[in-house]
Amino acid sequence: MSTVDLSVKVGPLELANPVLSASGTFGYGLEFAPLTRLERFGGLVTKGLSLEPLRGNPAPRIFETRGGMLNSIGLQNIGIEAFLSDVLPGLADFPPKVVVNLFGYEREDYSTLAARVDAVEHVAAVELNVSCPNVKRGGIQFGHDPGQLEELVASVRKATSKPLIVKLSPNVTSPVALGKAARDGGADILSAINTVIGMAIDTRTRRPRLHTIKGGLSGPAIRPVAVRIVYDVAREVGLPVIGIGGAETADDVLEFMLAGASAVQIGTALFRDPMQPNRILQDLEQRLVSEGVGSVRELIGAINIE
Amino acid sequence: METATHQGPPTAGFADHRAVVVAVDHHPWPYFTVTLEVPFANGEQKFANCTPGQFVMTLAEFGLEPYLRRAFSVFDIRTDANTTQIEIFGKVIGLGTEGLARLEPGKEVPLLGPLGQGFTRSASPTVKPSALIAGGIGSAALLLWARALLEQGEAFDFYYGGYAACDLALSERFEELARASGGELICATESGHRGHHGYITEPLEQALAQGRYGALYTCGPEGLMAKVAALGSQYQVPGQAALETEMGCGYGACLGCAVAHQDGRFRLCCKDGPVFALDEVVW
Ligand SMILES: Cc1cc2nc3c(=O)[nH]c(=O)nc-3n(C[C@H](O)[C@H](O)[C@H](O)COP(=O)(O)OP(=O)(O)OC[C@H]3O[C@@H](n4cnc5c(N)ncnc54)[C@H](O)[C@@H]3O)c2cc1C
Ligand SMILES: Cc1cc2nc3c(=O)[nH]c(=O)nc-3n(C[C@H](O)[C@H](O)[C@H](O)COP(=O)(O)O)c2cc1C
Ligand code: FES
Numbered sequence: 001m002s003t004v005d006l007s008v009k010v011g012p013l014e015l016a017n018p019v020l021s022a023s024g025t026f027g028y029g030l031e032f033a034p035l036t037r038l039e040r041f042g043g044l045v046t047k048g049l050s051l052e053p054l055r056g057n058p059a060p061r062i063f064e065t066r067g068g069m070l071n072s073i074g075l076q077n078i079g080i081e082a083f084l085s086d087v088l089p090g091l092a093d094f095p096p097k098v099v100v101n102l103f104g105y106e107r108e109d110y111s112t113l114a115a116r117v118d119a120v121e122h123v124a125a126v127e128l129n130v131s132c133p134n135v136k137r138g139g140i141q142f143g144h145d146p147g148q149l150e151e152l153v154a155s156v157r158k159a160t161s162k163p164l165i166v167k168l169s170p171n172v173t174s175p176v177a178l179g180k181a182a183r184d185g186g187a188d189i190l191s192a193i194n195t196v197i198g199m200a201i202d203t204r205t206r207r208p209r210l211h212t213i214k215g216g217l218s219g220p221a222i223r224p225v226a227v228r229i230v231y232d233v234a235r236e237v238g239l240p241v242i243g244i245g246g247a248e249t250a251d252d253v254l255e256f257m258l259a260g261a262s263a264v265q266i267g268t269a270l271f272r273d274p275m276q277p278n279r280i281l282q283d284l285e286q287r288l289v290s291e292g293v294g295s296v297r298e299l300i301g302a303i304n305i306e
Numbered sequence: 307m308e309t310a311t312h313q314g315p316p317t318a319g320f321a322d323h324r325a326v327v328v329a330v331d332h333h334p335w336p337y338f339t340v341t342l343e344v345p346f347a348n349g350e351q352k353f354a355n356c357t358p359g360q361f362v363m364t365l366a367e368f369g370l371e372p373y374l375r376r377a378f379s380v381f382d383i384r385t386d387a388n389t390t391q392i393e394i395f396g397k398v399i400g401l402g403t404e405g406l407a408r409l410e411p412g413k414e415v416p417l418l419g420p421l422g423q424g425f426t427r428s429a430s431p432t433v434k435p436s437a438l439i440a441g442g443i444g445s446a447a448l449l450l451w452a453r454a455l456l457e458q459g460e461a462f463d464f465y466y467g468g469y470a471a472c473d474l475a476l477s478e479r480f481e482e483l484a485r486a487s488g489g490e491l492i493c494a495t496e497s498g499h500r501g502h503h504g505y506i507t508e509p510l511e512q513a514l515a516q517g518r519y520g521a522l523y524t525c526g527p528e529g530l531m532a533k534v535a536a537l538g539s540q541y542q543v544p545g546q547a548a549l550e551t552e553m554g555c556g557y558g559a560c561l562g563c564a565v566a567h568q569d570g571r572f573r574l575c576c577k578d579g580p581v582f583a584l585d586e587v588v589w
Binding site: 058063272275 | 322365368370371372373374375416551552553554555557558559560561562563564565566570571572
């Protein structure tokens with residue numbers, strides 16, 4: 001048995017280790033049951049959930065690019081009620097904390113969803129996906145406008161006492177400004193980043209690769225962008241941060257933590273290897289032992305910039 | 307790697323196996339077969355529950371490009387005293403397939419499977435034979451199903467279409483099964499170098515017009531499968547198609563492989579398919 005302490009406190013959220021699954025890349029958790037040892041994860045973040053089930057976008061929805069992939073799933077999901085009644089009970093036996101990822105198209109959608117899960121025991125925290133168009137405000141994404149974001153977070157804050165995570169979009173000039181708005185609205189934790197808007201074209205057919213023309217880029221290709229945003233946000237906003245974006249290995253997890261992250265979500269890397277989080281945790285322990293680090297918490301924000 | 311039990315019975319027991327390459331053959335380039343060996347673990351046979359039409363996700367090497375695993379039909383399976391051999395039949399079209407074609411015996415590759423829902427009988431065995439219709443490399447999804455029909459004493463014709471004669475790779479393996487069942491191999495090439503000069507659906511339509519078949523099973527380019535579906539509906543013959551929608555994960559986690567259905571809903575190609583009834587899909 002190792003003597004390394006992998007547990008972390010991310011604001012009010014206590015995790016056995018800093019490795020979580022990222023929203024939308026882990027189904028609802030149960031898809032992976034045959035493939036991986038769920039109990040090893042620090043936490044599972046669900047696929048984005050809305051009030052009503054959504055059917056999502058037509059195909060093609062994904063296209064692989066160098067070191068990553070574009071997706072335009074269109075937030076297909078089974079809806080909050082089906083999740084709570086059909087899926088969550090199956091996750092209750094697993095030690096990892098369950099974080100529900102929520103989204104809507106109006107401010108009230110978010111607060112209704114948050115209120116719905118507030119009293120649900122196995123929900124450890126709420127993560128807001130704010131990279132959605134606000135239909136009442138001409139489709140500007142909630143996460144692209146500081147004033148609108150602060151209002152949104154404040155209304156969700158009133159609806160739940162669960163630890164509240166706001167997931168930042170990288171597709172803005174200043175993620176720090178949005179992080180501050182989320183903080184002022186009452187967020188406990190920031191997670192960064194959501195996918196980077198991208199596009200690809202088939203030069204033979206001259207057709208866009210995705211049905212929706214543009215989509216979200218994820219995978220190792222976006223990791224430096226994510227590390228930079230985590231670094232800025234962790235230093236300037238004053239809330240704990242969960243790093244997301246192209247993390248695949250224990251080394252990547254350490255990189256995010258040195259930049260200031262208290263925990264890290266693994267997304268696209270799971271698609272090709274659902275056992276990856278288990279491997280990351282193994283390697284992480286070994287790495288800390290070999291470097292004589294007693295607790296992974298010592299590394300949070302420990303970047304050396306002399 | 308351990309095998310755990312999945313929620314629903316149809317995909318029970320899929321797991322990520324470490325497979326060893328035992329043979330790579332070219333038929334000729336760009337067509338190839340790779341034979342992978344999966345040792346039994348604790349005496350337990352791997353892929354024992356694999357049904358015709360199911361697939362695996364694999365990659366020659368984890369790198370940045372290609373990044374994600376690629377889907378391949380389980381072309382053939384052989385089992386001996388303590389190993390299972392999985393044969394993949396591929397066509398090089400990009401880096402993922404090229405990586406597999408260039409594998410050398412002895413190399414270890416990850417093999418996730420068996421995945422998805424395979425073929426089931428569309429019509430109860432009748433006096434009428436079935437038609438299996440392959441477009442090019444789509445034939446890879448149909449060998450095990452052909453053998454299953456043969457073993458159940460059902461006759462079928464195997465329609466094999468492609469652009470040129472070389473696109474009807476491994477036709478002798480399909481011909482052998484079709485003949486043993488009492489049927490035959492029917493070929494078509496657009497170039498005219500083998501069999502009917504034109505599309506494979508043309509001889510199929512002639513036979514359908516004579517009321518020859520009780521069920522149609524197809525895999526190939528979408529245009530071909532759509533045409534088979536149209537013929538099936540015109541001549542009121544049921545059938546199934548194995549779809550090859552682009553996949554991110556292969557087991558229901560990314561929701562990337564949506565297939566539009568006539569009921570207005572999407573199904574996941576990897577979990578609900580890849581085999582769907584011809585009349586369910588929006589072609
Ligand atoms: C369930 C399933 C079973 C499959 N079974 C087999 C099989 O038995 N044998 C086999 O050779 N292939 C099979 N395929 C297709 C195989 O997965 C693709 O050939 C592979 O993804 C292409 O990978 P690549 O890296 O070589 O090419 P890429 O670099 O990914 O693609 C090269 C070009 O081909 C296009 N392309 C990619 N995938 C497809 C596709 N499925 N159909 C048409 N064009 C495509 C791309 O858009 C790109 O322009 C199957 C696919 C699925 C979903
Ligand atoms: C297929 C796919 C679906 C996703 N769905 C969601 C979602 O429903 N809600 C959300 O907040 N983020 C979603 N994301 C974004 C991821 O959670 C993550 O922020 C992003 O992919 C970057 O991390 P990665 O590079 O490790 O994948 C999705 C990403 C992918 C690839
Ligand atoms: S390929 Fe990921 S859900 Fe089907």
